[in-house]
Amino acid sequence: MDGARRYFSPDYFTARDRFRSAAAKARGRLEFLPLTAKGPGGEELGIDIARFGAETPHRLLLHSSGLHGVEGFAGSAIQLQLLDELPGIASDAAIVVVHILNPYGMSWLRRVNENNVDLNRNFRPDGSHTGAPPLYARMDAFLNPRTPPAADLYFAKAAGLVLRHGMNKLKQTVAGGQYEFQKGLFFGGNRLEEVPRKYEAFLMERLAKAEKTIVIDVHTGLGKFAEDMLLVEPEDYARLRDVFGARVTELQPDQGYTYRIAGGLEEMIFRVFSKRRPDFIGQEFGTYSGMKVIHALREENRWQQYGAGGPDHPAKRRLKETFCPDDENWRSAVLRRGRELIQQAVARL
Secondary structure, eight states, rough: OOOHHHOOOOSSSHHHHHHHHHHHHOOEEEEEEEEEEEEETSEEEEEEEEEEEEOOOSSSEEEEEEEGGGGGGHHHHHHHHHHHHHHOTTTTTTEEEEEOOHHHHHHHSSSSTTSSOGGGGGGSSSTTTOOOOOHHHHHHHSSSSSSSSOOHHHHHHHHHHHHHHHHHHHHHHHSBBBSSSSSSSTTSSSSHEEEEEEHHHHHHHHHTOOOOEEEEEEEEEEEEEEEEEEEEOOGGHHHHHHHHHHEEOHHHHHTTTTTOOSSHHHHHHHHHSSSOOEEEEEEEEEEHHHHHHHHHHHHHHHHHHOOOOOOHHHHHHHHHHHHHHHHHHHHHHHHHHHHHHHHHHHHHH
8 A cells, every 4th residue: 555655656747857866766768759739837848767777678668658648547557666776787688668648648637648549549650540449439429519518328338339330449549549539539640640650769779689579568547446457469478478477358349348449559669679570568447337437528628629628627527537547446556566567567578
């Protein structure tokens, strides 16, 4: 319980300051990728990166958090714990910790960036950010009402859609990503955004020569409460399950909680680390039901698009609770399972 209180931050700026302080204390090499977006009070934003070990590593553990903004509270906590418990690093290896890839989203309590772009649907080559599932277009009025937050029989309507189309089809349609409805949920953008551009450039310049790479990217909001899934590509499933165990889950829309996405971070990771296919793991911590998660996203987006948009609103606070429950057992489980996965990854390196 003490760890949960120590590592989970109340807001982005506290998390950022804690990360910088802990990284410096652990004698990491700190780097900063400045971004154009500003915080709620006009604060400068950017991506903080702490590097440990070899400057040009042959073996690399790359740990990232906060690609989905408000989901970053859990990933940040795991990273602060890691910096307090940094393992020994071989002379040809490195651990690189990337803290909050979407600081705008975390500081404003949004899952997306300043352009309403879901960055984990944006890692596509320029010119390919087009299209939307036909069913998404038919559901747009339900998913993205053009009014501020209000009671509107959401759960009854959502249950009707599940009965009509089935949960597997709906989750793939809604969450897989779309590139037409700019003010809508799961919008992947019309072009490559600043964060994907700068992050890929950093990895290409500093780390792409690594010959053995394990990437852990932390998310929340999908799965059973206080449990994690280790999400992997279907072609990597058998290999990684043998190493990381039963928590490894194949990204397939026709089973369980998962679905396929376009333009995910892993697409860029596989491009950058092309010498040898890296182990890419999306560590996903469950919170609440899919209907509750979509409702929280829907109401926050209504406030952002058609209300005042400020971070001090019930819809914003509800979104934070949805992706980072104020529950000590949940937070303790995040830290425990986050530590376990990092230990497994270090052993594999």
